[in-house]
Amino acid sequence: MLQQAIVSGLVFGLYFTLVGLGLNLIFGVMRIVNIAHGDFLMLGGYAAYWLFTLFGMSPFLAAVLVLVVFLAVGWPLYYLIVPRLQLARDAEMLSLILFFGLSQVIEALATIAFGTTEHSIPGRVLGIGPFGLLGAMLPKAWGVSALVSAIAVGAVALYLYRTRLGTLTRAVMVNRDEALASGIDTNRVSAIAFGIGIALAGLAGVFAPFMLGSMTPSMGVDVNLAAFAVIVVGSLGNPLGTALGGMIYGVSLLLMQTYLSSWANLLPNLMLILVLLVWPTGILGREVRRA
Amino acid sequence: MKASVFGGLAALALAAGIMTVADGARAQGNMGGDMGSVPKEIVIGDLYASTGPFASISMPVYDGLKLWVAETNEEGGAYVKAYDRKIPLRIVSYDDQSNTATAATLTNQLITQDKVDVLVADSGSVLASVSVPVAREHKVFLIDPTGTGSPLFSKDNPYIALVADPASVIWPKYLADFLTDEAAKEGLTRVAILYSTNDFTGTQASALKGFIEASHSPVKIVFYRGVPTSTSDYTVMINTIAATHPDMVIELGYVGNDIAFLRNLQDSGLKFRGVFSIYSGSEPEVLVKNVGASGLAGVFTYSPSNFMHYKPTAGMDVDQFRALWDKTYPGGKVAFGLNSDAGYVTGLAIGQMLANAPDLTALGLRKGIFAASGKMTTLAGPFSLNELGEQTGELMPIGQLAPDGQNAVKLTVVYPPEDADGKAVFGPK
Amino acid sequence: MPDRAEPPRAGIASSPMRARGWRDLAFAGAPLVVLAAIAPALYGNQLLLFNFVTFLALAQGLNVIYGFTGYLPFGYVGFFGAGAYGFAITVMDFHLGPGAGMAVAAAASVVLGMILSPLLRLSGAYFAIASLAAAQALYDIVSNPALDDVTKGPYGVSLSSVFAPDLSYNVAVGIFAFATLLVIWLRNARFGLALRAMRDDPVSAAMAGFPIVRGRTIAWLLSALIAGLAGGAYAWHISVFYPETAFDISFSIFAVVFTLFGGAATLLGPVCGVVLLYGLYNAIGITVPQYFQLIYGLLIMALVLFLPDGLASLLTRRGIRVP
Known part of the structure; x- marks a missing residue:
């Protein structure tokens, strides 16, 4: 049972890495907390649902389409709201409020468009029945989602560490003002990062119908709480850190479910607080404390 | 001086705020x-x-x-x-x-x-x-x-x-009777109860446990646990339940919980002799859409009005x-x-x-x-009320689902005997 | 910035500052509290008024920590819930009166504030998220069925034995009065000025000899106390509730949005925020409910983008002092 919990936790957690990845990138680059992250994820899920229901489109094709469309939406969205937000004295705090407003707008529109009933895509689309891994039996959907997540983490790492734009992005992460002073077009770099962040949320959403049971327009809140825990426990700005955070989250959640199930929600929250207090710089990250 | 201006303004604003509300669409x-x-x-x-x-x-x-x-x-x-x-x-x-x-x-x-x-x-x-x-x-x-x-x-x-x-305290009355009477006679004596920790399903779980314990029947509760209502995956939970070797698994949750549980149960490949969930019968179309008719085959549930005629x-x-x-x-x-x-x-x-x-x-x-x-x-x-104003009628008998071959499910009422139009079918040992 | 804090000086506040404090009290604070107290005589929906007063108290409580120190606790509702359940447990389990309930509500929130005070070491969004996680954690504990005997777990609380809508309304007004006094004091006493100096430039403030850690901890505990008292009064007033009610995240969000909308670190800013926005919220809810959430979301976005420092900044920018 212990082994089952740990192995499934690792695989399950890898999906939650994908859930946190976009949120992390946006926070790392722009110091913006995208409270609407869970709602973009929800939109990705509904997109996959409709593509499947109307055209029988496979989730993999839908994933590609969602990535492209969400990137195309996120990019201009950045110019619409973020530069203006950053004029404010306390942009980091205000971002919480701004994106809360955005999340309300998205949820309201989704409710009008989709109704409040639960939706999901039949599990057989990703294969029915379990598969064995290191002595544990796991649903096929978990394996697929974890694989997609691993690819996404790898791609983001490649982007950040192997491309010119990625190097510039990291420069902005370290110090926005210095990056600006050294002639980097921080807005362009940030806009792309913002678009990628939104696209990753959408991608995670495509697999949500398989990983999160079913979807409703109000699912974003719970998704956000999980995503916060994942990115804080890992470290901000670093996609590999998010992978670590996701797996710690997954393992501890499933261990709790196995042994102390009714307290399962408590653990991620406690972990988030403890990690912040015990590792002042985050597990792999940077300064988050003052005084 | 300015302070008084603002004090007055604020007072006006407060009054205005109240008026707005008062005037809004008064019937x-x-x-x-x-x-x-x-x-x-x-x-x-x-x-x-x-x-x-x-x-x-x-x-x-x-x-x-x-x-x-x-x-x-x-x-x-x-x-x-x-x-x-x-x-x-x-x-x-x-x-x-x-x-x-x-x-x-x-x-x-x-x-x-x-x-x-x-x-x-x-x-x-x-x-x-x-x-x-x-x-x-x-x-x-x-x-x-x-x-x-x-x-x-x-x-x-x-x-x-x-x-x-x-x-909610009397919802599971028929369910408890069904377990301690009908199911027990068929040799299903080990019962696992998994519930979502909210007032609706939590109350039912504790009431069900109370009914079973008070029945002095051979039925034993081998697993009794709550999970947060926001739980969206039950894969590990199902494995944990299986480890206690129950005959009957009772999952009490909201629609989203039931969907996740039944999907994960299907994916896990595990089989129990009997499974109960609340919304399989109450919101059958949502469940069929999300779980598939095959995932609902044999599932026990409350038979709501839709099926009772x-x-x-x-x-x-x-x-x-x-x-x-x-x-x-x-x-x-x-x-x-x-x-x-x-x-x-x-x-x-x-x-x-x-x-x-x-x-x-x-x-x-x-x-x-x-x-x-x-x-x-x-x-x-x-329809019947007790002196507190609680509903004591509208109790839902126990039914069992089966696919009807057209990607929908039909329900057979199996308990209590006076309402039943079929017999409960349990899985093999 | 005319309203910028002066550097803290030794000794008590200078007499012009003190006079300003009395003026704020006489012309802004006192009329507001009196208005809140007599409002039920003017308008029949006492519960709506009660919610107004609750949000006024919460907004001012949040103002104490956010306006004067720059910490934005997204999980502010945690103190509110602690107060509500402190009250409920006292009445339900110990069969004591509402007076004792309010005392326990106050104590519960202050103790929680102390437990969470290490969070003040975190900065920016980290603090906001950590406090949110703390509030969630408390909700998870209170609503766990294992604590059925103490908190009634997820099954809900009924306090009909002490139900007293008029008295609890007046108590809520009293809490609002307390919060108002506190904000006036902070705006006009040396302590509050030092806090604001620290918010704007922690290094200089530390060099000027201001005990930063103690100062912000005091502000944090006062802020927690107000929310706890408000939670106690809320539990008393509504008398039947579930953990979801007492820990509803919208209490945090509303308090934050109202405070920001009016303008933090002022006395009247949060008040205007509550009156206008909560008034509007209720008006939308009654007239065009189908677009309720949509309009509210758009409004919040517009607020942040076009008025990030709140309504008060429209005046302070022109050199006019807002109490």
Whole structure:
């Protein structure tokens, strides 16, 4: 049972890495907390649902389409709201409020468009029945989602560490003002990062119908709480850190479910607080404390 | 000097804020008070949640109630005994957005500003609970459609009746009898109970446990655990349950929990001799869409009105209601099922209340609705209230699902014997 | 910035500052509290008024920590819930009166504030998220069925034995008065000025000899106390509730949005925020409920983008002092 919990936790957690990845990138680059992250994820899920229901489109094709469309939406969205937000004295705090407003707008529109009933895509689309891994039996959907997540983490790492734009992005992460002073077009770099962040949320959403049971327009809140825990426990700005955070989250959640199930929600929250207090710089990250 | 200007401004603003609220869409209420003159309409005040976590249980109830009002008005209105004639109905409804603080103020708004004749709470115990003290304080009778939790009811509060769902402590009565009687006879004695930790399913779980323990039957509870209601994956949980070797697994959760549980159970490849879930029968279409008919094969569930085909003494039967629902609300954005029926039953209860109440005061209305107790049968079954105002009728028998071959499920009622139209089929050992 | 904090000086506040404090009290604070107290005589929906007063108290409580120190606790509702359940447990389990309930509500929130005070070491969004996680954690504990005997777990609380809507309304007004006094004091006493100096430039403030850690901890505990008292009064007033009610995250969000909208670190800013926005919220809810959430979301976005420093900044920008 212990082994089952740990192995499934690792695989399950890898999906939650994908859930946190976009949120992390946006926070790392722009110091913006995208409270609407869970709602973009929800939109990705509904997109996959409709593509499947109307055209029988496979989730993999839908994933590609969602990535492209969400990137195309996120990019201009950045110019619409973020530069203006950053004029404010306390942009980091205000971002919480701004994106809360955005999340309300998205949820309201989704409710009008989709109704409040639960939706999901039949599990057989990703294969029915379990598969064995290191002595544990796991649903096929978990394996697929974890694989997609691993690819996404790898791609983001490649982007950040192997491309010119990625190097510039990291420069902005370290110090926005210095990056600006050294002639980097921080807005362009940030806009792309913002678009990628939104696209990753959408991608995670495509697999949500398989990983999160079913979807409703109000699912974003719970998704956000999980995503916060994942990115804080890992470290901000670093996609590999998010992978670590996701797996710690997954393992501890499933261990709790196995042994102390009714307290399962408590653990991620406690972990988030403890990690912040015990590792002042985050597990792999940077300064988050003052005084 | 400036300070005083701002103090004055703030005072004005406060007053303005209050006025805005006061003026917003005030209804012309008709209290039964002005004796002699017959009101031209009866105003029903209702709350619903179009968004947020309770939207999926609240909207079907709201739509069901609206349907009843429309149907009644087509016939010239509801018969009101206090005036001995039919009077048209009008709904004044507000959206509390699943927010309890808002639900409380809006209840007060309906009472003090709209002066509604009939007050209806929002669905579910959490949202309905905040309306209870408000109604009581203003001595207004509260129609509680589906707020089934015990804290809502007390001996010293005569201003409430639960009309469309049984009180949560008695929901699992038939289930417990089924387990300790029918299932035990077949040798299924090891029972696992998994519940979501909210008032609705938590109360049922502890009541079920109590019934089983009090039965002195050979049935043993080998697993009894809660999971947070937000749980969206049960894979590990199912493995943990399997390790206790249960014959019967009872999963008590909301729709989302049931979907996740049954999907994960199917994916896990594990089989139990019997599985029970609440919403498989209550919202069968949502479940079939999300789990697939094959995932529901053999699942035990409460048999709600959709499958029972009671002969109603009031209102339409299930098939007629279903037809009207599909005509009125095409597109399936709001689920048809237990909650849509509950909304309609709420309307029927209001109809009986008005038809029996000697006057439209709170205690008059109470008399009216209690007069229907034990006398009315709706599409949800017999209607009966205890002295606290809790619903003790409308109990749901136990049914078992089977795919009908056309990607839908049919339900066979298997317990209690007097309602049964088939025998329970358990999986092999 | 005319309203910028002066550097803290030794000794008590200078007499012009003290006079300003009395003026704020006489012309802004006192009239507001009196208005809140007599409002039920003017308007029938007492519960709506009660919610107004609750949000006024919460907004001012949040103002104490956010306006004067720059910490934005997204999980502010945690103190509110602690107060509500402190009250409920006292009444339910110990069969004591509402007076004792309010005392326990106050104590519970202050103790929780102390437990969470290490969070003040975190900066920016980290603090906001950590406090949110703390509030969630408390909700998870209170609503766990294992604590059925103490908190009634997820099954809900009924306090009908002490139900007293008029008295609890007046108590809420009293809490609002307390919060108002506190904000006036902070705006006009040396302590509050030092806090604001620290918010704008922690290094200089530390060099000027101001005990930063103690100062912000005091502000944090006062802020927690107000929310706890408000939670106690709320539990008393509504008397039947579930953990979801007492820990509803919208209490945090509303308090934050109202405070920001009016303008943090002022006395009248949060008040205007509550009156206008909560008034509007209720008006939308009654007139066009189907677009309720949409309009509210758009409004919040517009607020942040076009008025990030709140309504008060429209005046302070022109050199006019807002109390």
